Amino acid sequence: MKTRRPVFARVVILLLVAMLGGLLGGSRWALADSSVAVAIFGTVDGAPEGVYVSGVAQITSKVMKVGPKFNHPRSVMLSIDLHNVSGQGLSTGATYVITGQDEVLRQLVASDLVEITFPLYPDEPGGFTSARAGLASFTLTFDVSTGALTGGTATVSTP
Amino acid sequence: MYLPGKASRARVREAENARRNRAEILKAWSQGQVSRRDLIKMGLFTASGALVLQNGLSPFARSAYAAIPTGLPRSPLFGVQAFTQPMPRFDVLQRNPVSTLSPAPTAQANTTQQLLNTTLEGVRPGDKGPIEGRPPGPIWAHQEFTRFAPAISIQATQEGAKANTVYNPGVASTFNSGIVATNPFPPRFHPGLPNQGPLALWTFNGTLPPKLMQVRYGEPVLFRHYNKLPFDVRQNGGFGRHTISIHEHNGHHGAENDGFTGAFFFPGQFYDYHYPIVLAGWRNINAAATDRRAGGPTDNGGINKVPGDWHETMSTHWFHDHMFSFTSQNVYKGMAGMFNIYSALDRGNEAINDGVNLRLPSGTAKSWGNLEYDINLILADKAWDAQGQLAMDIFDFDGFLGDQMTVNLVYKPFFEVERRKYRFRIQNGAVARFFKITLSDGSPMIYIANDGNLLPSPVVATQLDQQGIGERYDIVIDFSRYSVGQKVWMVNLLEHEDGTRPRRTVSLADALAGNSSDPCVGKFLEFRIVRNPATPDVSRVPAVMIPNPDLSNVPVARQRTFVFGEEARQTTNDPVTSFRGPWGIGTTEDDVLAADFGRVSAAPRAGTREIWTLINEEDDWDHPIHIHFEEGQILARNGSASNVPAWERGRKDVYRLRPEGRVTITMQFRDFGGMFMEHCHNTTHEDNAMLLRWEIDDNGAPFVRPLPTPIPKPQGVTFEPPTQVLKNAF
Numbered sequence: 054m055k056t057r058r059p060v061f062a063r064v065v066i067l068l069l070v071a072m073l074g075g076l077l078g079g080s081r082w083a084l085a086d087s088s089v090a091v092a093i094f095g096t097v098d099g100a101p102e103g104v105y106v107s108g109v110a111q112i113t114s115k116v117m118k119v120g121p122k123f124n125h126p127r128s129v130m131l132s133i134d135l136h137n138v139s140g141q142g143l144s145t146g147a148t149y150v151i152t153g154q155d156e157v158l159r160q161l162v163a164s165d166l167v168e169i170t171f172p173l174y175p176d177e178p179g180g181f182t183s184a185r186a187g188l189a190s191f192t193l194t195f196d197v198s199t200g201a202l203t204g205g206t207a208t209v210s211t212p
Numbered sequence: 213m214y215l216p217g218k219a220s221r222a223r224v225r226e227a228e229n230a231r232r233n234r235a236e237i238l239k240a241w242s243q244g245q246v247s248r249r250d251l252i253k254m255g256l257f258t259a260s261g262a263l264v265l266q267n268g269l270s271p272f273a274r275s276a277y278a279a280i281p282t283g284l285p286r287s288p289l290f291g292v293q294a295f296t297q298p299m300p301r302f303d304v305l306q307r308n309p310v311s312t313l314s315p316a317p318t319a320q321a322n323t324t325q326q327l328l329n330t331t332l333e334g335v336r337p338g339d340k341g342p343i344e345g346r347p348p349g350p351i352w353a354h355q356e357f358t359r360f361a362p363a364i365s366i367q368a369t370q371e372g373a374k375a376n377t378v379y380n381p382g383v384a385s386t387f388n389s390g391i392v393a394t395n396p397f398p399p400r401f402h403p404g405l406p407n408q409g410p411l412a413l414w415t416f417n418g419t420l421p422p423k424l425m426q427v428r429y430g431e432p433v434l435f436r437h438y439n440k441l442p443f444d445v446r447q448n449g450g451f452g453r454h455t456i457s458i459h460e461h462n463g464h465h466g467a468e469n470d471g472f473t474g475a476f477f478f479p480g481q482f483y484d485y486h487y488p489i490v491l492a493g494w495r496n497i498n499a500a501a502t503d504r505r506a507g508g509p510t511d512n513g514g515i516n517k518v519p520g521d522w523h524e525t526m527s528t529h530w531f532h533d534h535m536f537s538f539t540s541q542n543v544y545k546g547m548a549g550m551f552n553i554y555s556a557l558d559r560g561n562e563a564i565n566d567g568v569n570l571r572l573p574s575g576t577a578k579s580w581g582n583l584e585y586d587i588n589l590i591l592a593d594k595a596w597d598a599q600g601q602l603a604m605d606i607f608d609f610d611g612f613l614g615d616q617m618t619v620n621l622v623y624k625p626f627f628e629v630e631r632r633k634y635r636f637r638i639q640n641g642a643v644a645r646f647f648k649i650t651l652s653d654g655s656p657m658i659y660i661a662n663d664g665n666l667l668p669s670p671v672v673a674t675q676l677d678q679q680g681i682g683e684r685y686d687i688v689i690d691f692s693r694y695s696v697g698q699k700v701w702m703v704n705l706l707e708h709e710d711g712t713r714p715r716r717t718v719s720l721a722d723a724l725a726g727n728s729s730d731p732c733v734g735k736f737l738e739f740r741i742v743r744n745p746a747t748p749d750v751s752r753v754p755a756v757m758i759p760n761p762d763l764s765n766v767p768v769a770r771q772r773t774f775v776f777g778e779e780a781r782q783t784t785n786d787p788v789t790s791f792r793g794p795w796g797i798g799t800t801e802d803d804v805l806a807a808d809f810g811r812v813s814a815a816p817r818a819g820t821r822e823i824w825t826l827i828n829e830e831d832d833w834d835h836p837i838h839i840h841f842e843e844g845q846i847l848a849r850n851g852s853a854s855n856v857p858a859w860e861r862g863r864k865d866v867y868r869l870r871p872e873g874r875v876t877i878t879m880q881f882r883d884f885g886g887m888f889m890e891h892c893h894n895t896t897h898e899d900n901a902m903l904l905r906w907e908i909d910d911n912g913a914p915f916v917r918p919l920p921t922p923i924p925k926p927q928g929v930t931f932e933p934p935t936q937v938l939k940n941a942f
């Protein structure tokens with residue numbers, strides 16, 4: 054018995070440490086950044102030609118912790134990167150550059166419709182001066198218990 | 213923060229009562245009759261500096277009428293509709309020969325004595341004091357006053373609101389939405405709103421619109437600022453302090469001209485600020501002034517070459533009060549203007565094609581400084597009381613928010629434009645509000661500058677990044693995509709619930725539909741496309757503008773860390789220099805200190821380069837941090853260079869940290885010396901102790917380390933040794 058007690062105590066301590074670690078570590082994990090790659094496509098209408106936009110949007114979500122002082126709802130900062138998205142002119146076949154990079158602050162909900170506008174312009178010298186706008190609509194899903202971004206779908210249209 | 217627009221009468225009455233109850237305390241505090249310590253003793257403040265949650269006193273106390281915090285009553289609009297008044301262009305301050313100044317400016321402060329008004333605090337009958345409020349003696353003498361002798365003078369007063377009878381928009385009425393500048397311009401936010409009284413609004417020259425200084429490299433300026441505010445500190449309309457100090461944000465000038473928070477001056481005095489308008493690095497780089505890219509515009513379309521690094525060219529500054537513990541109140545009360553710097557690269561003339569001029573949208577009539585298509589915008593949320601007078605809750609330590617959007621200090625105006633490119637220099641002049649700007653149709657805008665520094669390359673965006681208090685974004689909008697008769701609006705997408713930080717980005721559709729509890733979300737400026745340009749638009753947005761200075765051969769002398777947080781310790785008790793508040797800044801991660809402008813927290817050596825890491829240790833706050841005097845380059849956000857967005861890859865002087873964020877920057881310290889500041893530009897946070905002093909002591913004579921602290925009094929400025937020198941400062 055005497056030899057077992059320390060072992061038992063050690064196990065209890067380890068369990069307590071593990072539980073505490075789980076609590077602390079769990080909250081840390083729960084607040085970790087999460088990221089998804091979302092296929093995105095659609096057409097932006099308008100002059101001089103319609104542009105078919107396609108590619109992969111990278112969305113990173115950071116859960117904004119809420120301090121004890123306020124009763125603020127939990128929220129996430131979404132970084133939306135459209136650098137791996139490009140466009141093709143429907144008439145000319147010309148390549149269009151998409152330079153969308155944006156950050157939006159949203160309340161944490163299970164499913165959120167997030168819309169951002171983005172610029173697109175012909176891939177040619179000075180093309181940026183004739184930029185037009187597209188609209189990217191993301192339906193993003195979150196695990197509201199951990200705050201993790203779990204998936205999403207996206208479409209492109211004319212704003 | 214806000215009462216809903218449809219709040220019950222009882223709820224509004226309750227909030228109004230709370231406001232009235234607070235008014236007496238607010239008045240006593242703003243006038244210095246009670247200290248924060250007294251209020252804590254009286255049980256009205258918590259030890260951390262927040263107003264106790266007592267119903268009928270605090271706007272954050274639980275209401276009997278709703279489960280959400282009560283707010284201030286909405287500012288009454290007196291039936292006024294948005295977009296029914298033209299947006300006034302800034303009022304350009306007159307540039308005069310230095311010889312028009314009387315008395316003539318002096319290198320050291322002019323200590324000629326004058327009889328003092330006995331209404332000033334601490335003044336007895338017969339007391340005399342200096343006519344200039346600048347600290348006397350060699351330490352506060354204008355640095356390089358002979359080398360950069362003032363070539364022009366600009367004068368302004370600070371005084372209570374009155375009609376403007378000398379409005380100079382710098383453009384014809386057709387470029388000012390039809391405003392006839394010769395008509396008196398009343399001090400009001402809208403023709404349908406009451407005039408502001410002289411105690412409610414304190415502006416430069418006492419008038420609207422806000423003021424603009426136009427300066428150019430190679431033409432040093434002497435700005436003489438007269439304090440004509442009431443002698444009686446109690447005559448402040450409930451908020452605002454009659455002692456002032458003007459900061460030319462982010463001028464590369466000696467510290468005596470920086471508007472140091474403790475170098476304030478009194479009613480009846482003036483302060484001479486000497487702005488050399490030089491390129492950083494002038495001692496060592498391009499010292500012979502041979503590079504055409506380093507220069508200022510001449511009156512005949514040429515370039516006045518100056519020494520210094522052309523990569524350090526700056527464009528859009530602003531100037532505002534920096535009174536210790538009262539900056540938020542004074543800036544909110546109207547003490548803010550803008551400051552356009554013209555250079556060889558950024559000429560303010562879009563037609564001059566000499567291979568140097570970037571030809572940004574501006575105009576062509578003058579050789580430099582054309583304003584027809586170069587528009588200053590200062591955005592600020594305001595609130596007013598039942599009588600329509602400007603109102604502020606100085607007990608809101610999270611950061612005060614207004615519920616009405618103003619542009620150039622008028623309520624939601626319209627602005628007439630031609631079908632062509634325009635440059636907008638957008639200044640966030642709010643107390644605690646961040647903005648996120650887009651156009652109502654989502655059309656692209658082009659960032660060309662961030663914090664007054666032209667970017668290496670333009671960046672196209674349809675929604676600008678968050679814009680913190682004090683930040684400037686220069687953008688180009690091309691209205692040629694619209695037809696005459698069309699309208700498009702500037703829209704704010706960023707929703708606040710309080711002054712802690714923004715809470716939500718609203719989609720454009722929701723912002724336009726009014727689906728936000730924040731009345732400052734949505735359209736705030738209407739553009740009316742009224743005509744085709746009379747002459748073709750020859751302006752350009754070049755693909756390359758100003759590459760960053762190359763620092764690869766400049767060794768890093770030191771790395772420092774600054775931590776921005778709450779529950780700061782106050783280690784000093786000087787009644788003039790220290791201030792206890794909920795906020796503070798630490799130079800180590802475990803010791804956040806409340807503000808004391810007598811404390812030296814950092815002292816970089818002249819001529820060196822350092823790397824500073826700015827850390828927001830709070831999870832529910834954001835802090836836009838401003839470092840005076842030197843531009844920085846952001847090396848990393850949260851430890852990674854890839855986190856730095858394209859529009860932040862130029863030079864900056866305000867760094868939004870983001871909740872629990874950290875920003876690593878590099879700066880050089882050169883050309884001038886003295887004591888400067890670093891602080892949160894949420895001016896509520898700044899005033900409540902999130903501010904520190906740093907200094908450069910060894911930039912030539914006199915070499916004093918550490919510098920003595922100025923203690924201004926009407927009878928003259930005295931000096932004290934620093935209250936504390938942090939052990940890691942030097």
